[in-house]
Every structure is written in C-alpha cells, then in structure tokens.
Amino acid sequence: MITRDDCRALDERDPLAELRGEFILAKEEIYLDGNSLGPVTRGTQRRVNQVIEHEWAEGLVRSWNAAQWMDAPLKLGDRLAPLIGAHAGEVLVADTLTFLLAKIIGGSLELRPERHVIITDAVNFHSDLYIVAGMARLVGREIVVKTIDRNTLDEHLDEDVALVMLTQVDFRTGEMLDMAGITRAVHEVGALMLWDFAHSTGAVPLDVTSADVDFAAGCGYKYLNGGPGAPAFMYVAPRWQGVLRNPLPGWLGHARPFDFESTYESAPGMRAYVTSSPSVIALGALDGALEVFERTTMAAIREKSLALTDLFIELVEESLPGVFELVTPREHDQRGSQVALRHSNGYGIIQALIERGVTGDFRAPDICRFGFAPLYLRYVDIYDAVQILVEVMSSSAYLDTKYERRLAVT
C-alpha cells in the first residue's frame, strides 16, 4: 500500500513543488477542480493591480497607446502560443470560447462553399453543440450538423464534409484524442479541422504546428488560471490567415480602426479576428496567470500530471475496490489531466467531499470528476483526498438527503 509518507517523499523530489507558492490557496484546500476554474496566482494579483492602479487610473484613455492596450489581445496570444505549439502571430486572446468557435465555424463554411456537412462529437461540450447548431441555422445555405460517436469518425468522412470540430480532451471522461492522426484523416477528404482545447491547454502538451491543425480555440479559466469567465483564445494556421474571414466583424479588426471608414476592411494577421476590445482587466488577469508557465515546461507538467492521475487511480482502486467505474483511460497517451469515476450517487459524493474540504465536480448523469493541475497540487493532496473519499463512502455520508441534486456548478 502507498503511504502518506511515500507521497510526502514524492513532494520533496517534485521539481514543480516550489511553484505552488505562486498560487493563493488556503492550506487546507484540496482543490481537484482546476479543470473547471483555476485558482488565483500572484501574477494575476500583480497584473490586475497594475492595470487598474497604474495603467487605467493614471494613464486613463491614453493607455490604449501608452500601455499598448490596443495590442493586448495579440501580445497575450503570443505569450500563450508556446503552450499549444504555435508561433507568435498565430494566436489571439479575446471574447469567450463560444464566440471564437462561432467565428471559426462561420468563416470555415465560406472556405468550403461546395460542402454542407459539419461533423462533431455527440458528447462534445454542450456549448460547442449549441453554437455549431446556431451557426448552421444562421448561415444562408443548408448545413447539416452530424453529431456522431467520435470513434466512428472514419465512416463519416467524405467529400461533403466542410469542417470537423472535436474537443481534444473529453470534458466528462478525460479521454485525450489523437490530434495529429485525426487531423490527417480529416485533411485526406479535404475537410477543415477545428480543435477545442478547453480541457487541454496548460494540462497536456499540444503541437498545432506538427499536427497541421487548421483552427483551434480554448478557454483561459481552467488550467490557465485566468479567472472566472476569462477571455478565450483562438489559433488560425498561417495558411488561413487573410483567407478565413471573420463573420462577426467589429472596428478593432479593421485595417485602420481610427480612420473610421464606413466599409469594413480586415486587418492583416490575427488582428482580423478581433471584434471589439475584450476587458483589459480580464486580459491582465490571464496575462499574469501565464507567468508561472514560463518557469517550467509542458513536458514537466505532463510528467507530473500523469504521476498524479496514476497515483489517484491506484489509491482509489486499492482503497475502494469495485466501488467506482473508472471512466478515464488507463493508457497514458489517451488520458488528459483528469480522472472521472462513475457512480450512481455521484452528485451526493461530490457534495459530501466538498463539505469535507475536497473540491471535485459532478457531471450529469453519474460522473465524479477530479482535475489534477500539476502547478499547485501536491502528492499528499491526492493521498488525503482519497482518504476523505474512503470516509465518505464508508460512512454513506453521500446518501444524506441534503445532497439531493439541484442546479449547481460544482
């Protein structure tokens, strides 16, 4: 059996251990929900303070130039780019993920005017399903959205397909898809590939360049720790910049925004996909949160992520054999940075855990979801979390009627 001392020893050898100091987390907090909302970093505190007290309060409107607010969506994109294997000038930070998906979906349909099918995953995140259906309904021509079992993708790929849109790490199960292989298959039939990185960025190594991805988008508030409702990001491969049109144009994407021309003319590069200014304070919060990533590598993060998820799985299976169904793949190359356990009383279990200081979340109908963010989690946190889970399960605390399910973001 693995002991708490074993875990403490792992923490002592952990090259990322010192980075926990960059996060504001109560000592007793066991936070296995960074895949839903990352915690506050000291970098965020500093940057938000700087934006409000210095750039905004003192610089006022002059900071659009003086503090380069005009360029913030692009500069922040450049800072984020290495986390997805992109280069400077290929990533933009703005809006929220759903709007960025709308822009890419709308633009993509124009790039494949002779094709009428969009393929997505029937168990994709719901906002992705809603916006793809929304855009299909909005655009002029007849578009068919096929929501398929992603394991049967090959059967659906043909020359009617304009766009395939998949989430690289499944938000419920934590399964990680083969980005390069799927992108290749999609390209073979001449379709375009859009990846949603919401559950990938900052958690698993990504390489949009070597995988030859067309488009990608992700959010800023999960493993990136940019704050609740943080701005999102989008990637457009260089070959599509200047070709993919922004179907939701605004003045800050104009080639000459301050000439106030009545006709829209797209700016070059990623600026074309800016509509209007995202909150500069919110951009600052995300900017500050990215600092900590520059003190390590995605390879080191991945190594610890797999060690943490392996440890959690092993401890749960040792301590509670047969109690949960492990939904997340055991294979490393198919696992994101979370572990999903199926249990028919999942909702009550998560509520009981939260009350005892372990925050995970529930995803209907029966998934207990635990996220593992290597930048601030300790191996002892995993050990302690499983001990508390054992206590909850053995005491049947989760059956308490106060845990009857209600609308909740947990």
Next chain:
Amino acid sequence: MITRDDCRALDERDPLAELRGEFILAKEEIYLDGNSLGPVTRGTQRRVNQVIEHEWAEGLVRSWNAAQWMDAPLKLGDRLAPLIGAHAGEVLVADTLTFLLAKIIGGSLELRPERHVIITDAVNFHSDLYIVAGMARLVGREIVVKTIDRNTLDEHLDEDVALVMLTQVDFRTGEMLDMAGITRAVHEVGALMLWDFAHSTGAVPLDVTSADVDFAAGCGYKYLNGGPGAPAFMYVAPRWQGVLRNPLPGWLGHARPFDFESTYESAPGMRAYVTSSPSVIALGALDGALEVFERTTMAAIREKSLALTDLFIELVEESLPGVFELVTPREHDQRGSQVALRHSNGYGIIQALIERGVTGDFRAPDICRFGFAPLYLRYVDIYDAVQILVEVMSSSAYLDTKYERRLAVT
C-alpha cells in the same frame, strides 16, 4: 467675461461636487474624455478586490453558486436598468457591444421574415456599421442594409423595413436624437427599433419604457466607468422576451445548463441572451462603478451636464471667436454630454492639449471632441481647459510636426 472665480462659485454650489471623491483622478488631470473611457472609481477598486481576493481566491469554483456568479449578468443588468428607464428583468450585462448588436440584429431578422431591409445611419459608429453588414451577409436570405442620412429617415420607412438601428447620441457630433419620436415612426410601418446607447447611458436621461423601444444596447466603459473593454448591456422589451431568439446560443443561456442536454432550449427571460460567462472580474469592475450613480439621479446629472457644456461653448466662443466650428447642437434637447469642435488641425490641437494636461480626443477627419462627465468634472476644470486651449491656439503649438497624425486612440 466669465472668470475662474465664477466657476469656483459654481463648484461650491454643485450638489454633485462631493461625488468626485469617488473617482481616482490626479489633481492636475483635466479629463474631458470620459465619453471614451471613464476613470477608476473607488467602488470598482473595492469590488474587483472583493471578487479576486475573496470570491475567487477563497471561494474558488464554489463561488459560481455561493457568490452567485451565475446570476451576475442579470443582477448587474437589474442594477443598470434604472439608468435607461427599464425595470428589473429587462437588462443583461455581457460580452461587448458589437456581439450584443449581432444578437439583436440576427434575432430581429427572424421576427420580420417577410421584410428585407435594415436601416442605419451612414455616420453611425463604425463597429455598428461593420456588424450590421456582417450579419446581413451571414444570414441566409437577401438583406439590404441602407445606410442613410438619418434626417431623411421618414422617406425610407416602408413595409420592407425589418429593423432600424440608430445611435442615440452621435459619437462625433454629440447630437442627441429624439428617441420616442423616431421609435414611434418606425413602429408605424411595423419595423423594429434598436437603439445604441454607447454615448447616452450615464450621461443623459433615457426612458426605454415610455419611448416604447424594442431593443437597446450600450457599452460599460464610457460614462458608466466600468473599465477598458468593460462588458456591454442589452435591453429587450418584455414583449419580445421569449420571442426574440439568441442567434449565437451558448450553454449559459440554456434553460438547464447543468443538465448538459445536447439540444439547445432557451432559458426564459433575459438569460436567453447569455452565451457564455463574461469575465466575472470585469463584471465586478462595472458593478462597483455603478455605485456612485445610486447617490444621485439622472436628472441631476443632466442638469450639470448641460451647465458644463454650455459653459464650455460660451468660454470657447468668447475666447476664440471664429476659430472653431461648433458641431454640437446648441439646443439642449438635441445635445448629448459632449462638445465637438471642427478644425482642420484637429489632430495636432488634441495632441498639444494632452501634452498640457487636458485630455480630449480627435475623431477623423477634423473633430476635436470633448466629453463632460458630471460625476467628476468641476466647473473650474472647464475654465482651465479653455485657458489651455487658448494658449495652444495662440502659440500655434498645435502645428508642431511631432503631432503628425498616426494611429491613435485618444
């Protein structure tokens, strides 16, 4: 001639004078650009601090429920509603203005399926022109966007018109339009009316209810002081709620977002127009900024606004007769809270003023624009600003070649 002492006396009698203390503004700052970006309020500092240090850092993901983040776009809408003459449940705060216009334009076209014309103002703000053209291009059927001289609106109103979209205070000239009269004329031909309040909210009294407005939207960073790129707001008349569809749907506008259903079903009321979560920090910044409005009334703000703009016009015309063309209407009922002066060297004049501590802005091709925010401006600020303008004009400082025009947000 009006003297500085006269202005000081006006400040002493000013019932709004004490509210200046709620703003972080350097003593020497003469800020006539609150119509572009309002300054930081102490309310914003407090709220942002509370959101980051308490709700996010301590509450983490649990704050979606515990701190009611889920409801923040609606609660903030309720707080803003009185400023536009709306009631609780009629206003939503989210996204940016251009996206909210996109939602209303897209939804409106479905409400008038047999009509194919959208009318807007040829000199409307450019982002409004871009997004209306963008949406017309995006939607399936043939839509004609007529950009007209707004003074000829009556000639263009007929039964082909689906939607009329106008900005209530012209961003360049400061002219304020007759909201009730125009809305009535638009309704007479069965068209829908969308008002852009970007330059109105917090500066002039508005009453969407008595004017029978269908839809309105505005931004949060001008007279509302919500911060650079602050979330925007939209108003939907009760008769259209549940009828106007959100063409850019996302999971937080779903009737049951946490049931993760694959098919979109709109939430009731204004929640239907939420797509995904705006930055909670940015919502907090705007929330805090609205506090100061609750210590006065829009009638008191309007009274001082007219007094400030009258004073500025009078001082400029006394001190610099014939130098500028006054573009803003002299008639109170046609004037917003800004004064626009035309001069062929407008760009250099504004740059020279900024260097001397008076911040106004330039709007191509030849407008010097000065905004008057009654919550923090003093009558002596107006006096001093005009003295500095006189100095700039008499010394020809504005002709300095360093002021050659470049891309600038000023």
